[in-house]
Amino acid sequence: MVISSAFKFNLFLIITSCATSYGDSAITTTCTAIHQQNSPTAKCNYVKTNPGCDPKGYINYLQIFYCNFSQFPQLGFVLFLLWLVVLFYILSNTASEYFCPAVEHLSKTLNLSPAIAGTTLLPLGNGSTDVFSSIIAFTGTTDGGDIGLNSILGGAIFVSTVVVGVLSLLITYHRKIVTVDKPNFIRDVVFLLFTLSNLLIIITVGKITIWASLLFVSTYIIYILLVCYMHFHTTKTQKKIIDPNDDDYQTTTAPLLGSYDEENLTHPAEKLVIYEEQVQKRCIVTFFSVINTPISLPRRLTIPVITKERWSKPFLVISVALAPLMVALIWNTQEGKLGLKSSLMTYFIVGSIGIALATCTFAFTSSTRPPQKCLVLWYALGFLMSVTWTYLTADELVALLESLGNIIGMSPSIIGLTILAWGNSIGDLTANVAMAMYGGADGTQIAMSGCYAGPLFNVLVGLGFSFTFVSWSNYPVSFVIPEDPNLCETIGFLMIGLLWALVILPKRGMQLDHTLGGGLLVIYLCFLCIKLARAVGLLGDSSSNL
Structure with missing residues (x-):
């Protein structure tokens, strides 16, 4: 974990340096007057000369749109949407493919229990995109804090209402009877309600100090300690109750997706059709x-990557050689933003380190199986580089979303509540649904815990670190x-969804059903309709949103 800690410290310096210029950016000219320009040439000149239109990421989207695609704006907008899909795909x-496996193998190598790993490393993997998007948004522009707050809260309300609602309805549709663990559920929901209450106080006050930011982040440590205590207490109790010699204690396991030999059960006349479908699938996959x-x-x-399924010595040697160089290149790209300077000597040193690591990897690793020693360092290096890619992609994603907001005149808060929140939560939806449907009762319990522990991690760590960085600067x-007067409204709807689950589940014997799921989906639809209606001016004063 030494490599990971060093990277986090360097990343911390980068982000805090970005935050140092946050106050200066607040007084610079914004790019909102772009729509007041009458001709495509005027808009292009405005984007080129106005400092508020400078690129926040690595690509100048506004200049590309208003200068290169001035005659074909529809084509430029479509290309931006396709690039948005690509960025979301790279994040997920x-x-x-990289972050979660590294986290999983790190937890196994460090002998972390599932309960502890599930509240530390796994939420970090699932919520890394939200956390990085929030930090980068807060430390990037004057509107970034608005995007960061709304993206985290929008993701939290989506996961706690839509994902839980879909899980409940699917389980009801398949006539499965699943009982959720009551103590763990109440613990997660109550902690999330407590966290949202604190956040509501911060928003009402309108400012936050460095000490209040640290106190806000430390709430997650208290949560982890409580999880550990409940886990060890439950384990100790089960050891006293469960008799290993009892026949009921002996259980068998089956593959999540079934264990039937479908080929032998299939009628011979249908085998040709199945073969043709398999050929078509192979072509599509190719x-x-x-x-x-x-x-x-x-x-x-x-x-x-050193997993057995994806083992390749050539790829490992190349990745070890290029990883230090990539970090140096990222550091160099921050030169214009942070005043950092990289010399040829820096690249020579970094390149020499990469070559040395690649030489050692080539000499001391087998071509047929992954390394068996120093696994913590290997997994930590994979963790480090996956975080690096997440940081890069999140940075570019926030920049693209802000540019799209300027192009269509959409409020940053609406962007955060919809596009950014949905994109960062799609992975939670697919993963939790798959776990609940194919993982049995335990899988549903894990999925339900993730629906509340994940948003709790995003709010406390994502917003907490963002508050800490900008407060320190x-x-x-x-x-x-x-x-943003609508932030309190968002938190209110989120708390209503949590209270609905907290009341309905115990009354239903902790069983997921259509009442819980339908109610949560209705709450989210009401929330979304109100937000969109206000954004387009149909409800209340939309001047602050457009």
Whole structure:
């Protein structure tokens, strides 16, 4: 974990340096007057000369749209939407293919119990996109804090209402009887309600100090300690109650997706149709693999992977050589934003380190099986580089969303509540539904815990670290929370959804059913309709939103 800690410290320096310029950006000219320009040429000149239109990421989207696609704006908008999909895919795919496996193997190597790992490493993997998006949004622009707050809260209300609602309705549809563990459920919901109450106080006050930020983040430590205590207490109690010699104690396990030999059960006349379908599927998979290569190959060449299923010594050697160079290049890209300077000597040193690591990897690893020693360092390096890619992608994603907001005139808060929140929560929806449907009662319990522990992690860690970074940069002056009167409304709907689950589940014997799921979906639809109606001016004063 030494490598991971060093990277976090460097990342901390980068983000706090970005936050140092936050106050300066507050007084610069914004790019909102772009729609007041009458001609495409005027808009292009405005984007080029106005400092408020400078790119916040690595690509100048506004200049591309208003200058390169001034005659074909529809084409430019479509290309931006496609690029938005690609960025969301890279975020989710990096988390599933690289980050989460590294977290899982780290927890096994460090002998962490499932309860402890489930409240520390796993939420970190599932919520990494939300956390990085929030931090980058807060430390990027004057509207970034608004996007960061609404993206975290929008993701939390989506997961706690839509995901839980879909889980409940699917379980009811399949006529499954699943009972949720009551103590763990009440603990997670009550802690989330307590956290939202504290956040509501912070928003009402309108500012936060560095000490209040640290206190807000430390709430997650208290939560973890409580989880550990309940886990060890439950384990101790079960050891006293369960008799290993009891026949009922002996259980058998089956694959999550079934264990039937479908080929032998299939009628011979249907085998030809199945074979043709398999051929078509192979062609489709091959086609998408070719398209996916430009997206997956750069990550494969820079993120070390030592799992047995994906083992490749050439890829490992190349990734170890390129990983330090990639970190140095990222550091160099911050030069314009942070005043950092990288010399040729820096690249020479970093390149030498990469070559040395690659040489050692080539000499001391087998071509047929992954390394068996120093696993913590290998997994930590994979963790480090997956975090690096997450940081890069989240940075570009926030920049693209802000540019799209300027192009269509949408409020940053609406962007955070819809596009950014949905994109960061799609992975939670698919993963939790799969776990609940194919993992049995235990899988449903894990999925339900993730629906509340995940948002709790995002709010406390994502917003907590964001508050800490910007408060530290403004110290001793308090950081002023972006004014958005609708934030309290969002928190109110989120708390209503939590209270609905807290009341309905115990009354239903902790069984998931259509009453719980339907009520949660109705709450989210009401929330979304009110937000969109206010955004387009149909409800209340929309001047603050457009």
